[in-house]
Amino acid sequence: MRKIYLTVDINVNDDFFKEMTGLEKLNFGDILMDADYKDVWYDRGKIVADTILKTQADILIGYAVQTPKDIESLLKKISLNGLFISSVYLGNRKRWDAILAEYQKKYKDHTNWLHYTPEDIAEMYDKNLAELKEELTLNNILIVFI
Template sequence: MNFIRKYLLDKKNIHIILTLQVPKADINISEFKGFKIVNCSDILEKYNYRSSVDSDQKKLEYLSEKIIHSEDHILICNTGLSIPEFDTLSEMLKPHQLTINKILIPNESKRKKKLAEGQKAYRDHSRWLHFYPGEIEDIYKAFEAEIQTLKTRYENTGTKILEV
């Protein structure tokens, strides 16, 4: 019985960090010593997840399984989750006394750089791309709005939204 109690108490101390459009290459590993750093796609590949066949709910189940069974602090890169999916994952972790501590997002300069790269690619290859004029900017604006919504949504919770 003491082993079970100790195991549950230890699980409360595990830090969970997720990222939104932040690849593993952009993570400064020295800042996250003691964390197991994994790409979301690697987790899903392990479970043979196929987005064309499996539901988004299945994706969340696989991520929660990885988190729940982690013995170390965990940082999952490139989750690609929407705000409702972050909320659902958070609810899936609650029965295990786990919470998402942080969600890392790209900082403003990285977002603007990505916009500039997209605009350049469109200028250089517009005849081959299936984008309408201004779509790159619309995608940028939608992502900016998503970030703002995420910050507002998690403002008064235990989850911090940090730009990296």
């Protein structure tokens, strides 16, 4: 059975994935560069599913999903072909804290141009992460925090 690995906001070139050999590694941005897609943000799950279906090898796709809707549309399409997601990699709290610290610095330097406070960003992230985890759990998909 093919192995299908996805990440949420983690690059496939991250050190964690270096030892994962023998599989195709793509970031969502790479997929977009190879094809002409319209309404990308509304069809993200479908775009990732199309890529999975075109590939015969085991695959790791970075930045693959962002919302529960992405997961739903992805699963709907690949399950018709008897495929399932092996696991989804999420950044651990340490990774998120580093991203938030970087945003806080940018916010401090560019308050006039940024519309969301660091607190707003943290709240949105936590809410989205909870929704993603719930959707993944409901679909019996292994969640790996790295």
